[in-house]
Amino acid sequence: MSSSSDFVDQVDQQVVQNGNGKPEWIGAFLQRTFFDCCSDHPIRRNEKNRYCINCDLSACQYCMSSATHRHHKILKIYRHVYKDVVSLGSMEKYIDCAHIQPYKCNKRLVVALNPLPHSGPTSNTETSCDICNRRLAEPDLYRYCSISCKVMAFERKSSDSLPPFLSTMSLKKDLETEEPKHKRKGKPQRAPFF
Template identity: 80%
Template structure:
């Protein structure tokens, strides 16, 4: 087998893997978080971490052990009493394009499952394609949560549809960025300050 044909097979395998849902994702979405850790009965022991390699939820003390030292870890946050994950952290593992981000403690997060606020809307153009929940920016996003995008991916009609794991195009990344604020120049005092004359 020549080196070029071997390389072509590797590229084809990478493309096929990009068109598949990650194995750990289904378990990640179904897991419950923020329960107390039975291994560490001390303060602040809620299970708010997910280890992709071990496919398990754990507390911050579990993650400091040597078993998780070089593993891929996701931290789960709470937003409107629902589980969310940092957009920046999740983008390393799946394509998060077209998922509505939310602001949580000065951090952009995306919901694991649909959030309770922004209930169903009658206008299909301004709502999530799967659960019909209202989207804040329907011209930029199509889904309200990761689980809605997973359902849409499973329903896709052909392999020509955009893959679930893909590198974001520059245009989508630019659309999501907020426009830069142009700082107005500050007006300086006119001339030099002058003292009142001494009489």
């Protein structure tokens, strides 16, 4: 009999990596529609604003609270400027969100699933998304306006020698290979009081 942690580890290997650093579920996730009413729960606050990575389905909060999703990986979807966004902290657990422009939504940093409408196209390529040419607020820090733009850039990458930047597993390997930083020698001494 296998434990729930064995099941989660097994799903981690299947869901997170498909050999090239791109999670298998990310394409289906970006194509989903959210915030429709749940037909299984005809009650108040039943919009489909959750995504189960393991089952590859969008559902409402009542569906996700059932026992079938107990040990599954769940993402909560939010609305920002009439577009679907996900919490940056939640998404970083599953993909590398580096170089994706975050936005502030209700005091929370979020990343857009698809390009937001208010960041219209710009003629200056230095200040825009590498894929869709939408304006970036901080182009010196970010290269993409949404998760879908980063996925497209990943799919267009010129060679397999480039690092797989969608996988969190590659991040863990990079962190393990970094040299440890040396700590300060000794204890800091306070200046004497006169």
